[in-house]
Amino acid sequence: MQVVYFVNSGIEANELAMLMACLYSGSLDMISLRNAYHGGSSNTIGLTALNTWKYPIPQIFGSDANSYAKDVQDHIDYGTSGKVAGFISETIQGVGGAVELAPGYLKLVYDIVCKAGGVCIADEVQTGFGRTGSHYWGFETQDVIPDIVTMAKIQFNTLGGNPVCSAGGLAVLRVIDKEKRQVHCADVGSHLLGRIRDLQERYESNYP
Ligand SMILES: Cc1ncc(COP(=O)(O)O)c(C=O)c1O
Numbered sequence: 001m002q003v004v005y006f007v008n009s010g011i012e013a014n015e016l017a018m019l020m021a022c023l024y025s026g027s028l029d030m031i032s033l034r035n036a037y038h039g040g041s042s043n044t045i046g047l048t049a050l051n052t053w054k055y056p057i058p059q060i061f062g063s064d065a066n067s068y069a070k071d072v073q074d075h076i077d078y079g080t081s082g083k084v085a086g087f088i089s090e091t092i093q094g095v096g097g098a099v100e101l102a103p104g105y106l107k108l109v110y111d112i113v114c115k116a117g118g119v120c121i122a123d124e125v126q127t128g129f130g131r132t133g134s135h136y137w138g139f140e141t142q143d144v145i146p147d148i149v150t151m152a153k154i155q156f157n158t159l160g161g162n163p164v165c166s167a168g169g170l171a172v173l174r175v176i177d178k179e180k181r182q183v184h185c186a187d188v189g190s191h192l193l194g195r196i197r198d199l200q201e202r203y204e205s206n207y208p
Pocket residue numbers: 009010011012014037038039040090094095123124125126152153
């Protein structure tokens with residue numbers, strides 16, 4: 001990461017990321033995903049595609065990265081001038097129900113968006129700081145490097161970059177390392193998944 005900009009919250013980080021994408025690209029169109037959540041301000045709610053806060057069951061994104069990526073290409077070809085400001089997505093959808101993206105999806109889409117002049121933004125508000133257990137950042141699970149990474153809370157909030165809260169944020173980063181929180185997430189997460197998979201095998205699903 002070459003430049004860090006401290007803002008108040010995840011919403012403000014996403015607002016700023018969009019503003020920078022528009023300034024950089026000279027375009028206004030932002031692409032976001034179905035079932036996404038990026039915040040509740042007027043612009044970020046425009047990126048959010050959830051009719052309720054959460055669906056009652058986790059949605060399955062599926063594994064066909066090529067056809068999902070083609071959707072983005074079609075949207076650029078038929079829904080925009082051919083140039084876009086950018087693409088924003090969570091690297092695992094959080095509020096939408098812990099939905100993982102298809103393997104390889106972001107690599108394909110980042111390539112398409114880059115060719116259309118856009119900036120690729122990863123919203124790591126729920127997935128960053130080792131929470132996936134296997135990686136420190138969610139985007140690493142997709143083997144991509146975003147142009148902009150937005151992050152915020154759950155563990156800390158920088159409140160506009162003021163020195164006190166920045167010091168608090170730094171302290172939290174040290175604790176994440178010192179207490180090996182990423183390893184803890186990997187241990188607890190894989191235990192939980194294992195137990196849930198046991199239940200899945202034991203009980204029939206009522207959902208198609
Ligand atoms: C993926 C994601 N992006 C952005 C936000 C907004 O963050 P904040 O509430 O810190 O403004 C949230 C909040 O839950 C979120 O889950």
